[in-house]
Amino acid sequence: MNQVEVCLTPELIGQFDLTNKIVVAVDIFRATSCMVTGMAHGVKSIHPVGSVEECLELGLKKGMITAGERGGKKLEEFTIGNSPYEYMRDEFQDKSIVVTTTNGTRTILASLAADQILIGAFLNLRSVANYLSTSRKDVVIHCAGWKGTVNIEDTLFAGALIEEIKASHKRKGDPSLIAHQLYRANAHDLMEIAKESSHAQRLATFGIGKDIEFCMNQSLYSVLPEFKDGKLEAI
Amino acid sequence: MNQVEVCLTPELIGQFDLTNKIVVAVDIFRATSCMVTGMAHGVKSIHPVGSVEECLELGLKKGMITAGERGGKKLEEFTIGNSPYEYMRDEFQDKSIVVTTTNGTRTILASLAADQILIGAFLNLRSVANYLSTSRKDVVIHCAGWKGTVNIEDTLFAGALIEEIKASHKRKGDPSLIAHQLYRANAHDLMEIAKESSHAQRLATFGIGKDIEFCMNQSLYSVLPEFKDGKLEAI
Numbered sequence: 001m002n003q004v005e006v007c008l009t010p011e012l013i014g015q016f017d018l019t020n021k022i023v024v025a026v027d028i029f030r031a032t033s034c035m036v037t038g039m040a041h042g043v044k045s046i047h048p049v050g051s052v053e054e055c056l057e058l059g060l061k062k063g064m065i066t067a068g069e070r071g072g073k074k075l076e077e078f079t080i081g082n083s084p085y086e087y088m089r090d091e092f093q094d095k096s097i098v099v100t101t102t103n104g105t106r107t108i109l110a111s112l113a114a115d116q117i118l119i120g121a122f123l124n125l126r127s128v129a130n131y132l133s134t135s136r137k138d139v140v141i142h143c144a145g146w147k148g149t150v151n152i153e154d155t156l157f158a159g160a161l162i163e164e165i166k167a168s169h170k171r172k173g174d175p176s177l178i179a180h181q182l183y184r185a186n187a188h189d190l191m192e193i194a195k196e197s198s199h200a201q202r203l204a205t206f207g208i209g210k211d212i213e214f215c216m217n218q219s220l221y222s223v224l225p226e227f228k229d230g231k232l233e234a235i
Numbered sequence: 236m237n238q239v240e241v242c243l244t245p246e247l248i249g250q251f252d253l254t255n256k257i258v259v260a261v262d263i264f265r266a267t268s269c270m271v272t273g274m275a276h277g278v279k280s281i282h283p284v285g286s287v288e289e290c291l292e293l294g295l296k297k298g299m300i301t302a303g304e305r306g307g308k309k310l311e312e313f314t315i316g317n318s319p320y321e322y323m324r325d326e327f328q329d330k331s332i333v334v335t336t337t338n339g340t341r342t343i344l345a346s347l348a349a350d351q352i353l354i355g356a357f358l359n360l361r362s363v364a365n366y367l368s369t370s371r372k373d374v375v376i377h378c379a380g381w382k383g384t385v386n387i388e389d390t391l392f393a394g395a396l397i398e399e400i401k402a403s404h405k406r407k408g409d410p411s412l413i414a415h416q417l418y419r420a421n422a423h424d425l426m427e428i429a430k431e432s433s434h435a436q437r438l439a440t441f442g443i444g445k446d447i448e449f450c451m452n453q454s455l456y457s458v459l460p461e462f463k464d465g466k467l468e469a470i
Contacts, residue, residue: 008243008385009247011246011247012244012246012247012383012384012385015382015383015384146409147250148247148250149247149250149408149409149410150243150247150385150409150410150413151409152409152412152413155409155413173384173433174381174384174385174386174387174390174432174433174434175384175385177387177428177431177432178385178387178390178413178417181417181420181421181428182413182416182417182420184420185416185417185419185420186416193412193416196412197409197412198408198409199409
């Protein structure tokens with residue numbers, strides 16, 4: 001049986017050996033939820049970059065749509081911000097998006113030692129689980145957290161994914177047990193605890209409560225984005 | 236109302252501002268459980284130090300009893316190891332113990348920026364809670380974890396303490412919510428989940444399952460050790 005571990009924040013990723021493993025990068029509010037939504041709505045590729053400057057440069061040079069946020073807010077110079085609803089536009093079909101976000105991008109770029117990097121969200125939970133179940137690979141669920149801290153929504157997702165793959169993957173380490181327990185204790189109403197999270201409360205002050213609700217939808221999309229050669233494409 | 240936060244591992248303590256706060260240092264398996272047991276049985280003071288060399292030197296120079304472990308095992312040169320049962324000896328009454336452990340000592344020494352450092356364990360849960368409830372200070376519960384990773388038993392204790400002080404202290408941050416939820420989901424049988432922890436399973440291979448059971452006893456002792464000027468003394 002393969003194993004599944006949970007890294008609760010990128011600050012702790014150095015404690016994990018990613019060699020030959022699949023990393024599932026997750027930033028529920030809202031980077032990976034946006035990525036999954038965009039790919040599900042026909043975006044061709046998404047290019048996560050570390051800085052605002054890189055983002056603007058790629059946008060200009062390669063005609064990509066610029067997207068992202070700093071501190072939860074859209075940047076003036078970008079075409080779109082970090083709301084999944086913005087990723088649904090018809091005119092983005094077959095286009096490429098270059099994106100930079102506070103936590104999500106960092107998480108993906110800190111997972112490069114892995115054999116494969118998948119993008120997970122509640123929105124594509126079943127697809128991620130199905131892929132992992134037949135992968136015969138050990139898994140590390142890499143939670144983005146918030147500015148290096150541990151957060152509720154990514155930990156909840158880790159627990160939900162552990163539940164989905166429990167027939168093929170055994171929990172390893174205490175964080176995976178904590179995540180699994182947190183999910184099971186709240187499975188009857190994930191929105192209730194998600195709303196209690198610091199991140200949801202922070203975002204609510206920007207008037208984007210509907211983003212939070214959307215991001216908590218389970219398996220709305222079947223798309224499975226993979227990060228490879230600097231960009232996300234659907235597997 | 237004051238606030239209570241949880242730092243899940245010393246690796247993340249840099250994310251917390253400890254100024255004017257009370258830190259509760261916790262390493263359930265087994266450093267802080269041993270300290271509480273020793274003080275409850277009449278030990279005069281306990282001196283946590285970072286290295287084996289310092290421990291042996293203080294033992295020799297000041298006639299202190301040497302205690303501690305590396306990797307969960309007693310060191311040959313020390314008088315006692317890291318089992319609470321070893322801290323109960325009659326001949327230690329009014330004696331001083333110098334101790335070094337893998338995780339517990341590090342946690343205390345990484346909390347020096349706080350206004351006050353208390354030593355918490357399930358064994359003195361009620362005493363810690365009573366003190367905090369009347370303190371009018373914000374609190375950070377600092378979990379030792381294991382080699383920098385997050386563990387179940389210290390997180391459970393954090394949740395139990397949050398539950399005890401909820402009338403005077405409001406949770407702040409997602410880790411405090413995670414810890415509180417974990418405790419509430421398992422309050423009916425803490426031993427069951429404690430036995431599932433990596434640490435308990437690691438220790439079980441050394442044949443010290445009875446230590447685990449002992450450390451999970453709630454409020455067996457009323458002693459409250461404080462770390463001040465390099466040593467622990469009962470408040």
